Amino acid sequence: MHTVIVYESMYGNTREIAEAVAEGVHRADPGAAVDCLPVAEADADLTRSADLLVVGGPTHMHGMSSGLSRRMAAMAEAHEEGREEAAAEAREAAEGPGLRAWFHDLPQTGAGIHAAAFDTRVDMPRAGGAANGIAHRLSHRHFDLVAEPEGFIVERNDGPLRDGEIDRARAWGAKLV
Numbered sequence: 001m002h003t004v005i006v007y008e009s010m011y012g013n014t015r016e017i018a019e020a021v022a023e024g025v026h027r028a029d030p031g032a033a034v035d036c037l038p039v040a041e042a043d044a045d046l047t048r049s050a051d052l053l054v055v056g057g058p059t060h061m062h063g064m065s066s067g068l069s070r071r072m073a074a075m076a077e078a079h080e081e082g083r084e085e086a087a088a089e090a091r092e093a094a095e096g097p098g099l100r101a102w103f104h105d106l107p108q109t110g111a112g113i114h115a116a117a118f119d120t121r122v123d124m125p126r127a128g129g130a131a132n133g134i135a136h137r138l139s140h141r142h143f144d145l146v147a148e149p150e151g152f153i154v155e156r157n158d159g160p161l162r163d164g165e166i167d168r169a170r171a172w173g174a175k176l177v
Helices: 013-028 044-048 067-078 084-095 099-105 131-140 165-175
Strands: 002-007 033-038 052-060 114-122 150-154
Touching (some): 002 013, 002 044, 013 033, 013 114, 013 150, 013 165, 052 131, 114 131, 150 165
Parallel strands (some): 002 052, 052 114
């Protein structure tokens, strides 16, 4: 089995969840080939080679990030004192492609490929989540969703992840195979 995990991450939280999902997949199927990579490195050929495609991103303004929301997040981070490393990571992510652009370029060739969607989000009423939009785009491209969209909680917009979320992501990843 070949699993491809594609993620967008501004502060490293979504990357940590993606890596934990990859660990869970590998624990459930030690023989599986697992590629876990940022959206900027994910191409259509790799996606088509997958038996399972897992896609995740941060929640911005109740849904998937946009170029504007990524730039706004990077600017906000740049103004926080003592957060130079996080600000640099956010600026780099804001300049690269996001999931919306990646989906725009992804051919509608998902037939026969299993898929799942996740996001990172704050735990607030009506905060929304990106996972539903990701799942919708996967389904629209004929991928076979094997799980409900899943949200993983961050304490603040820039993290850290809530205690236990890494373990929960590993368990979720294991259930996908």
